[in-house]
Amino acid sequence: MATPIGNLGDITQRAIDILKKVDLIAAEDSRRSRVLLDYFAISNNVVSYHEHNEEKQTSQLIEFLKNGKSIALISDAGTPLVSDPGYRLVSSAHDEGITVIPIPGSSAVVTGLSVSGLSCNKFIFEGYLPTRTISRKKYLKLLVSEPRTLIFYEAPHRILESIEDMLTVFGSSRLVSITRELTKKHEQISRGTLSSIKLKIETGEIKNKGEFVILVEGNSENHIADSEILRINRILAEKVSSKDAIKMTAKITKKKKNDVYKLVMQNDKK
Numbered sequence: 664m665a666t667p668i669g670n671l672g673d674i675t676q677r678a679i680d681i682l683k684k685v686d687l688i689a690a691e692d693s694r695r696s697r698v699l700l701d702y703f704a705i706s707n708n709v710v711s712y713h714e715h716n717e718e719k720q721t722s723q724l725i726e727f728l729k730n731g732k733s734i735a736l737i738s739d740a741g742t743p744l745v746s747d748p749g750y751r752l753v754s755s756a757h758d759e760g761i762t763v764i765p766i767p768g769s770s771a772v773v774t775g776l777s778v779s780g781l782s783c784n785k786f787i788f789e790g791y792l793p794t795r796t797i798s799r800k801k802y803l804k805l806l807v808s809e810p811r812t813l814i815f816y817e818a819p820h821r822i823l824e825s826i827e828d829m830l831t832v833f834g835s836s837r838l839v840s841i842t843r844e845l846t847k848k849h850e851q852i853s854r855g856t857l858s859s860i861k862l863k864i865e866t867g868e869i870k871n872k873g874e875f876v877i878l879v880e881g882n883s884e885n886h887i888a889d890s891e892i893l894r895i896n897r898i899l900a901e902k903v904s905s906k907d908a909i910k911m912t913a914k915i916t917k918k919k920k921n922d923v924y925k926l927v928m929q930n931d932k933k
Contacts, residue, residue: 853868
């Protein structure tokens, strides 16, 4: 069942009623969940159910359910199973013929998407990116041609590195929306090109605190990675003058000549 991702006022009345009525609450972090439960005067039994004990706990919880008891599964915040534990329990419950009932509510994925200003018709959620730069870039390259809006979660200590890798792989002009601390007191929503967002993080305009949702505009015919523009320009520069190579590159890629010139000059300085 879904719980608030920040603002406790976002919980539904149905969720409160269920948390009070069930025989047991399985929570990703029982101490953190207790803050929510205490706020709504819910004095129910709580057990920890997280990635480190879910294999062992699943069998015990399934036996509890088979004895006619009820369990409410919650994560730290938001909707369980979305980059959170719970898959084993839900899957096992289905296998055992136990009824699974969703209690809908907050989700950082959908909340971030709705305020992003990017296309919401089709999107793809990729969760957390690999932590190592080489693996992260390799993974992002698989998504270069993806036309749907891309959604990622990211931790504050990796946000700049991830944006830098996206800029390298997707190109500096790809639109991106970054949301931070959604529904909380210090909520921040920023939208712009990857290059402008990178600058905002570097200058501290986008605070490097809290959990992030990154939403990247899907690819279209107008999106060509900087690396591809430079590759085309290098090939042409071997046959014609630098000036003509830039002019021809702009025509091939449908980019502004001045933008191609700036990109080539910046690359030459590296």
